[in-house]
Amino acid sequence: MENYDVIIIGAGVTGTAIARELSRYQCKVCVLEREEDVCCGTSKANSAIIHAGYDAEPGSWKARLNVRGNEMIESLSKELDFPFKRDGSLVLCLDKNAYQDLKKLYDRGIENGIKGLQILNRDEVLVMEPNVSDKVYAALYAPTAGIVCPFHMTIAFAENAYTNGVSFHFNTEVKQIERDAKGWKITTGRGEYNAKCIVNAAGVYADKIHNMVSEKKLHITPRKGEYCLLDKSAGNHVRRTIFTLPGKFGKGVLVTPTVHGNLLIGPTAVDIENKEGVNTTRDGLQQVLEKSAESVKNIPTRQVITSFAGLRAHEDGDDFVIGETENDFIDCAGIESPGLSSAPAIGEMIGNLVQKKYDLKEKTDFISTRTGMPDLNGMTIQERNELIRQNPAYGNIICRCEMVTEGEIIDAIRRPLGAKSLDGVKRRTRAGMGRCQSGFCSPKVMEILARELEKSMEEITKSGGNSRIIEGINKDVF
Structure with a gap:
């Protein structure tokens, strides 16, 4: 059984924003995620809008956190190197x-x-x-x-949290939560975890997680x-x-x-x-x-x-459900629009709440910045040529629609919390997001994944789990 100070359930944009904020402090934090990667739920399929904040009811969590999140996003995009345009x-x-x-x-x-x-x-x-x-x-x-890339924003939060010591456990679905002498015992499909504090950021399943521990039921x-x-x-x-x-x-x-x-x-x-x-x-x-x-x-x-x-x-209440709803259990539920816009502010709010409650001390070695993958399309010809000279893989185009190179795909796989599937590569590099929708590049991306992960082609999936692409391949060909 693994012991943590704080366990965050859910690795979407809300959960990873909270993880990044908590990584500022001297505490042991992990994120449990039922899917094979970050950004696999609501965070991967939305309008990618950073709303101004005029729509929400004044005084509501949606209004307050949207406006604050909007204020934070530009500096965060520079610190963590993800695309944003106002x-x-x-x-x-x-x-x-x-x-x-x-x-x-x-x-x-x-x-x-x-x-x-x-x-x-x-x-x-x-x-x-x-x-x-x-x-x-x-x-x-x-x-x-403004507009943002929700994939890169979520991945940036997660990578920076990981760099600062947060553990991520994927393919780990929460089955049961109960009190014990150490606080909470969380039973998952891959073992048991202990935590002093739980943060529920489970998206459309946040009501299921909440209802495991509270008599005051939620419905999403x-x-x-x-x-x-x-x-x-x-x-x-x-x-x-x-x-x-x-x-x-x-x-x-x-x-x-x-x-x-x-x-x-x-x-x-x-x-x-x-x-x-x-x-x-x-x-x-x-x-x-x-x-x-x-x-x-x-x-x-x-x-x-x-x-x-x-x-x-x-x-059902048409607002975010935010805060400590049970002792040592913090909800971040009902995070619909403007959830993406509000995520930085939710992370800040929950980080402050946990810090004050448990009197956490700030790290002296917290790393506030993160560098994304090289943006070849944003480079000058001279810069690209120099990058290719240093690593010829950046000169090998794999995805012709989006002009994504082998070097970028390798980087996506080798990075902290790197890609493990075709969709993981797609979210990090855009390989397969262009006009042909991976019609040409997917076999080559699969080969790179198989080589880098030291797996067979049959083990490579579209999005984890049983989403295998091929079966029974001819070993003489591959």
Whole structure:
């Protein structure tokens, strides 16, 4: 049985942000994750938006933590070397009769403390975004909104936490939690763990974890959102994130550029029962296409290269459930939108809570920075040539769509908490995320994974578990 001061359940963006904050202190911390890698749940399938914070009810956790997270994100992106762009957002009012709803959103944003909010008239909006709907009457402009790579953000938190001494245990699903003389005993599919304190950051399963220890039950509904991702040739169709006025189920279908140059449209919002229900549907994707066309005209939908769905953890109280709900048990539950935006602030809040409760001392050797993989596309020709001279693997293109090299894939595998599957490589390097969606590069990426991990090709998976790609290969060929 392994003993820890703090055990965090869940290695999504919330759990890893908390782990990074706790790694500042002299305490023994580990993260338990049921999947084979970080960023395998809600954190891998969302809108990748850093919201300004005008939508949430003033005084709610969503409002407070969104605004604080937005303030933190730019400096964090520099410290931890992940892509972020503060490109701003527009909430469109397409009907003069709905103008008062737009004004209420502006007033709420001012009350939440958001800087730079403006209501623009039709002409001002069209100057900024010529491709928005001809029906636009006015818009709320939030210059502090931004876009981020949720994969790289989560991985950056995790790598930095790991560098500072946090342990990560993957393929480790929590089965039972009970009190014992040392605090908590956690039974998993891979053994038992002891902890003085538990932090529950289990996404759509946070209610299941909470209900193992508390008589005050939580209920989380998975809210499915479907998306379409367009090729980089469509990436400049809009320059900012475009919303319509929010409704009962959230902020509606948006149209946004991504930090990697694509165009993203979605999501839908459908409450389901299945916590693993991330399949796309014909009706859902049709709704994405139709709704996005209401706010932005002439979207080149023939450039859609893939579709996907993600689940948001909607708690019945419609707010984050944050704090010590049982003695030595801290909840971070119901972390739906704006959860990605709020993650840095949630990490800071929980880090402070645990530090004060257990009187933790700061480390003198805490490493606050992290360097990501070389960005070959951002280098000059001279810089690339020098890198290739030092390591010829950086001159061997594996993924032609995204121009990802063998050197980058090797780096992704060898890094702290490195990639162990095709999806792990994809999240770290974008190999397989381009126009052909890994149609050409996957066999070569599998070969590199097999070589680096010292496994057979049959053991290489798409996303861990039983997701093997091939069986019964000819040993004379491979």
